Amino acid sequence: MDEVMSPGVDVQCDVEMVTGSDPDPEMDPEPEWVPGGRRLFSGLLGLNVIMLGAALMAADAYYANGQLQQGRQVFILLLLLLSVVWMLWYLLWSRKRPGRTPHTDHHAGGITITVVLVIFSAFSLFLHIFRMGYFIMMWDCKPLAEVLVPFAEAPFLALQTYFLWAHSKDCIHKHKILTRSGLMLLLSANILLWLNAVTEDTVHMEIELEKFWQNTYPDESPECQCTDHTPCLVFRKGFEILYPFNIEFYLMAGCMIYVMWKNVGRRVGKAPHEHHKHHxxxxxxxxxxxxxxxxxxxxxxxxxxxxxxxxxxxxxxxxxxxxxxxxxxxxxxxxxxxxxxxxxxxxxxxxxxxxxxxxxxxxxxxxxxxxxxxxxxxxxxxxxxxxxxxxxxxxxxxxxxxxxxxxxxxxxxxxxxxxxxxxxxxxxxxxxxxxxxxxxxxxxxxxxxxxxxxxxxxxxxxxxxxxxxxxxxxxxxxxxxxxxxxxxxxxxxxxxxxxxxxxxxxxxxxxxxxxxxxxxxxx
Known part of the structure; x- marks a missing residue:
């Protein structure tokens, strides 16, 4: 998996850190108002976003009937919206500025990891289609915010897959603060979506509840039972089978975005000859x-x-x-x-x-x-x-x-x-x-x-x-x-x-x- 992370990714290569080199006109200096310079501001942003999201998830899990009943889903929807807006800005800016990345990390975004990411993305999209069908069938039993999440998550996932496929090797030297903050926001979204997928056991709990009712009260059934509708069972089974792909996708995407965040401002020479040899x-x-x-x-x-x-x-x-x-x-x-x-x-x-x-x-x-x-x-x-x-x-x-x-x-x-x-x-x-x-x-x-x-x-x-x-x-x-x-x-x-x-x-x-x-x- 050397394509995931670059061996030299820990080396800070901003212009101001390169001794004896002339400033590059394509590279903008760090503003004086940024605390600590470089990665500290975006790192603190990501840390606060992740902590807030984790707190809302814990509140939803342990106190589901409180005032923040749908806080987790609402926060995820907001985070998805902001991430999509930033990715669209980055993609449009990149198209208007050809050659905006004079340096690229040849170790990041290799063909193997990219192909695997696309495969996981495709299966995750199928998962969200099943989720949409399942939530539509169970509309009366689910909170509105929870129903809307797969409809927002599917376009986010597709756009992020293209973003990583096209730009995972980028070492950006312009708009570094905005780029780092956007990448950290995107990384936070992937971490929280992964954490949400890991801890979200509603469907499995529903299956266990149905088994309990069938074994204990065979002549009765709980309200809004999915077994009453065959299409609902099909959607839920597809959701259950494809669940691991979504978890794996966000884990891999998070690794690639972390490398992009580390590569902002990094200066890289030409790729060594051995990295062009495909055995x-x-x-x-x-x-x-x-x-x-x-x-x-x-x-x-x-x-x-x-x-x-x-x-x-x-x-x-x-x-x-x-x-x-x-x-x-x-x-x-x-x-x-x-x-x-x-x-x-x-x-x-x-x-x-x-x-x-x-x-x-x-x-x-x-x-x-x-x-x-x-x-x-x-x-x-x-x-x-x-x-x-x-x-x-x-x-x-x-x-x-x-x-x-x-x-x-x-x-x-x-x-x-x-x-x-x-x-x-x-x-x-x-x-x-x-x-x-x-x-x-x-x-x-x-x-x-x-x-x-x-x-x-x-x-x-x-x-x-x-x-x-x-x-x-x-x-x-x-x-x-x-x-x-x-x-x-x-x-x-x-x-x-x-x-x-x-x-x-x-x-x-x-x-x-x-x-x-x-x-x-x-x-």
């Missing part, structure tokens, strides 16, 4: 004759697709238990296999005669930080599930499967992180250039065989991580339906926690794929 992974696989890893990975993808379809079809009807068996069975076959491949890769590193690179590398350091930070989601989810299992006990086979799944997930996460981080710290050149004679030939042959092994391992792990990314990204979350977490922590607390952790799980798998592709290419 074709498929060409490398064909050239090197890599076979076993891709074949095993394709088998993983095929079995994963079948398991995912069966899970989605069965989990909503009478075959729920079969759906959970399919889900856990697939993961308990794949995750231990990935652990063994990572272990084999770590052993291969020890056999290979290659230097260990310890020099400072900003890109590598960023990759390691993102890898470790994103792994927190899966670690927290697994450990919280294990605590619930130890407290309540796994009384049936599904509880035992869930316990085994979390244990193997922890092991695989640990081994894969070690494997990737070790690979990132390998020296790019083999350590046999100064060796002569027969020993040099032995070392060369040995390194040529660990190279092939590493490439096979990386190819399999790439496809395995792709499947582990697709399944939760497309809405297969047995932690909501099964498992002891909901029973032990309570529905609302467990719902919020899973929504906080799952986007990090998806992000971790995405970043692992990118890092493993780099290891395959550099092997």
């Amino acid at each position: 074709d992974v498929m060409r490398i696989i064909r050239k090197e004759g890599i076979l076993l890893g891709p074949l095993a990975g394709l088998l993983v993808l095929a079995m994963g697709a079948v398991s995912f379809i069966l899970y989605q079809v069965w989990v909503s009807d009478a075959r729920r238990e079969d759906a959970f068996l399919v889900f856990y069975g697939y993961h308990l076959a794949l995750i231990p296999a990935m652990s063994l491949f990572c272990l084999a890769g770590m052993i291969t590193y020890r056999v290979e005669i290659r230097l260990h690179e310890t020099s400072h590398n900003p890109t590598r350091s960023l990759d390691v930080r993102l890898l470790v930070a994103a792994a927190v989601g899966q670690l927290a989810l697994s450990y919280f599930s294990l605590v619930a299992a130890m407290a309540i006990g796994s009384r049936d086979h599904l509880g035992s499967l869930d316990l085994s799944y979390n244990l193997f997930s922890l092991l695989e996460l640990l081994l894969q992180n070690i494997f990737i981080i070790e690979g990132l710290h390998r020296h790019p050149s083999l350590n046999c250039t100064r060796t002569k004679g027969r020993l040099a030939g032995v070392i060369f042959k040995t390194n040529k065989c660990t190279k092939r092994a590493i490439q096979e391992i990386c190819a399999f792990l790439i496809l395995g991580n792709v499947m582990l990314w697709v399944i939760p990204a497309f809405g297969a979350h047995p932690q909501f339906e099964n498992g002891l977490g909901k029973q032990f922590y309570g529905f609302q607390a467990w719902f919020i926690f899973v929504n906080l952790a799952q986007p990090l799980v998806v992000f971790y798998r995405m970043h692992s794929v990118r890092a493993l592709m780099g290891l395959l290419i550099s092997a």
